Amino acid sequence: MAKTPTGDITTHVQRLPAGAAGGTAGEGEPPVVVLVHGLLTDSLASYYFTLGPALSAAGMDTVMYDLRGHGRTDRPPTGYRLEHFVEDLALLLDALDEHRPVHLVGNSFGGTIAAGFAAWHPERTATLTMIESEPPVAAWAGHIADGLAHARRDLVHDEAIEWIKERYGAHTARLSRNAARILQTTTLAEDVPAGRLIDDDLSALRCPLLAVFGGDSGLSAQVPELEAKVERCRTVVLPDQGHSVLVEQPGRTRDLVLDWVREHHADRPGVRAGAVG
């Protein structure tokens, strides 16, 4: 298992170089895609078994990692503001000696981290893809504070975990127990909503933005605002789909990301459009 020191913690990272999972490496310098997972019940595994192999096979250098507190990355007791997560990513790219502008893909809270990175490290960001996600504005901080307070209140009770087990099975119950452990042993629930934000006008987001939503998710209400505020913005709403876009529609998500990255990488020298497959 690949563990890399990133500042005061050690980060679990999995890289799939272009062509490593079959397919062709393509010609010229491949694009770098960094996949950022979501909060509490999530880990890099959500990408490892979905988007990751497909991006590599399509000729993209693919980086997946576990956020602090999650998966096999260290879980310090404190230090879970958004800027900590963003700085971890910058330190990870440094540790990997990766200095090309990267195509960021973030799922849920991972998209919020990716947007923070795009805002505060614009020179290192090629494009930003947010899947079922909100940028780190004041309204987001309010939503996430409510959600985390709710989760922390409910998941401490054994009966709640039992109810989850009966209704959703042992696996989901194990994930929920793990989420409860993060909330009980760290300051994540207070820290995440209290971190650095960007202005409501989204002027900090200057790179191209792809925003993907489930039509049944309340987050899709952001579409008009994103399109109005972000100059180079594409939004996709998948009908009859809730929040779990990545897990429930991996094929569709993969195609959207592949097309997006290819399109924005195509104007670089040495890359033939359609040469990868």
Next chain:
Amino acid sequence: MTTETTATLALDEDTALAQIAATLRALPDAGLEDAEIGRETLFHDDLELESIDLVSLAGLLREHYGERVNLALFIADLELDEIIALTVGRLADYVAASLRATEES
């Protein structure tokens, strides 16, 4: 590109099953040291493995068998309901078939 210096010999499904079971029992943080593991054992409901445990398993299988056994690709090709119904026996069959395919090529 580097080439592998030693080729893993083809092995039958039962041997693959025994090796995967041993690998699972040694999986860090998964708590499977004393688990009963057979062909019909479900990764999801019986072993209660989190998907991050499967990432660790993928790494161990690659170390053991080489690049030909690619758990990420194998799982990426499955539908969600197939992943939930994945048995240790089905993975053993995949490992044996992957190594056999390499032998014959």
